Amino acid sequence: MNLPEIEKKWQKKWEDTRLYSFDRNSDKPKKYVLEMFSYPSGAKLHVGHWYNFGLADTYARYQRMKGYNVFHPMGFDAFGLPAENYAIKTGIHPYDSTVANIATMERQLKEMGASFDWDYEVKTCMPDYYKWTQWCFLQLYKNGLAYRASAPVNWCPKCNTVLANEQVVDGLCERCGTPVIRKHLTQWFFRITKYAEELIDGLEGLDWPEKTKLMQKNWIGKSTGSEITFRIEGGGEFSVFTTRADTLNGVTYVVISPEHPLIDSLTTPEQKEAVEAYKEYASKANEIERLSTSREKTGVFTGSYAINPINGRKVPIWAADYVLASYGTGVVMAVPAHDERDFEFAGKYGLPIERVVAGKNEGQNDDLPFTDYEGVLVNSGQFDGLTVTEGKKAITSFLEKTGQAQFKTTYRLRDWLISRQRYWGAPIPIIHCEDCGDVPVPEEDLPVALPYDVDFTPDGTSPLAKHEGFMNCKCPRCGRPARRDPDTMDTFVCSSWYFLRYPDNRDDKMAWDPKIINRMLPVDKYVGGAEHACMHLLYARFFVKAFRDMGYLSFDEPFLSLTHQGTILGPDGEKMSKSKGNVVSPDEYISKYGSDAFRMYLGFGFAYVEGGPWNDGGIRSVAKYLDRVERLVNKIWADDPSVGRTDEDRTVNLVLHRTIKAVDQDLNTFSFNTAIARLMELTNALYKYTDEEYNVSFARSCIRTLLKLLAPFAPHFSEELWEQIGEDYSIFNQDFPTYEEKYLVEDEITYPLQINGRVKDRFSISKDATKEEIEEYVMKNFSDVFSGFDIVKKVIVPGRIVNIVVKPKQ
């Protein structure tokens, strides 16, 4: 069969007959199957797209044949830096290049033969989409979940933009690799931390990879401890967060982050020069020594002292960059005797080390630091003798009475910084008025349109800030001249709600109709890369929870079940990259073998969640297999059904029904490689069966089943053969085959006979044989094997195995 040719034929027919058109009013149960939509960066689909979309489509087709009303949309995450960088380089406007790339990708996705319903497409860069992204922003703003704050941010000098912490890789800009520096700017944030607790709790009920759940949990980083207030000698106070309140008596100094707002007031005139120099050093620390695993701790004395609330002792306040301003309170109480980092720091700067926890066991009291939790408090006055756990509680409670401490939970998670000083994104719908302050754009004025004629050369200011026509507006509140916010939103904002827009993508009255999406959501199966574990997947969950609380939807989680596809590597086992020259382009394989063979090889050659190196031989083997199926079909339809046998073959039926069962299960778990292996086994069995005189009608019914099982993996090929054997269009309107239990059982079971755990022989016996009957059979028929041995134990597991434990006769 000339696959590339017949694929065109079926793609046209599928489109003409609107086969994949989604029916919102169907009474079948819905199944929302979604792949993470793609960024239209390069013009062409790469192997990774195929691996993700092609096999998720196999899953979607399977669910359709299982009787579900499958919703399988596709769209484009079309805003973002690459288009803008490309424009800076080539002068081609981001809008033009993006629209062109989308057109190419749409065409290629159609050539894949995937079952998307394009009527539900979304493109995030179009006004009819970003209008509602802006609407989302306004709702978050109105509900106190969007706020503006000045904060130390990561600044990429090359991209001239702010990066979220999550987007900095090894101190380098994730996009361009330039070392990131620190800079203070006023930015918009989304208050994702408000949902920290629920974002952890909600993970429990999700059918997600455990690894991904754990990563999100660690990312949110819940930590329970105490907040303790220290007075500053000479006036003022500050709080520290600690998980080890039990060691409070062992505090010999405190450490403040060099970026902390209190640092200047704490610094004495004598220390000013040293502290200023250290602040300067710390702000560059990202750049230097970033990759060193054993970076030496550094710090400087501020000149001030704090009073330890538990014992009134005066301890020095140091500044050191091993304390982060953005975590906890930005100040740490240092207990060098019981903390590795404090110990190292104290050693280096000659600060005192005082032990307050003793080990329970002999020999544990020699070395410091002692960080075990198995210990009792010493040198702690009235708290001596308490365990670590008791000590934490007792000391915090004691200070709580005087308002100097409280139990506290903190999270590692930080609020989501969404401002970008870039052009190619959704404008932030806020107007800055000299008199009224920040004023939200009235909803009826949305969208705040992104102007086309903009100078987006990077020069440190937002491109929109230089566009007077855009910037100048009237304050919606007082009507006086005002200025728009010149920034655009992080593209993760666009992708945090697109799955809500798909089912109602043409709505021009609202972002989504709750009546529709409460029925269509949550997404039943979400498929995409593991690299989104902590960002996109967390942001989308936050959006759903926030909009649920505002009353715009009534479910708690966006994605019930999640699968990550693995990565297809180059033939050399390395990640594909242009610089390594190991990029495999789908196009040449598709024009040679067809998209079905290409997709099916991706399913067969890898464990889906693992991925692995590309192998040319693999795709030939799949093409060969499809040829084999075609020859088999031709042969069976060339033979005369009126001659030959008329009975059904038990062995073939056994293989057939086992195959149905296995393929069904494997498709549910994205275990495409084993499913295809089972199909090959069935094909082999049918070859064998039809080699001699056989029942043609029976063989034909087996083939009809085989084609239906094969259809999700090789849709064009199966549709073509389905037509050739005279069946009605379309195979995808057929029900997925079901197996019958009665064909799965064999009359006899072959048991392995183990002696001392090693297989020595095997025997067959009725499937109904009891444990006693099996034992009797073995003792009778294998008596010679046991002669000369005493039988110690007989392990007989019906349906599985027989193991006889023996020892030589005394």
Place this chain on the structure above:
RNA sequence: GCGGACGUGGCGGAAUGGCAGACGCGCUAGACUUAGGAUCUAGUGUUUUCACGUGCAGGUUCAAGUCCUGUCGUCCGCACCA
């Protein structure tokens, strides 16, 4: 440094604690061919046999690739998280 995952033939990869290596690639031999990078048939973990084999060393079990402990290696995530 912390957290997580993974180590199975020449290769991709299979194995609810129960016959390791399904299925396929590659390879070997044969058949059919003017031809074969087509197709079909047989074989293919190591070892002549006993036997040995899932990174290495122990352990639990009648039975371990699978569970436990330690160790080595590879990969991923996070970077001093108090």
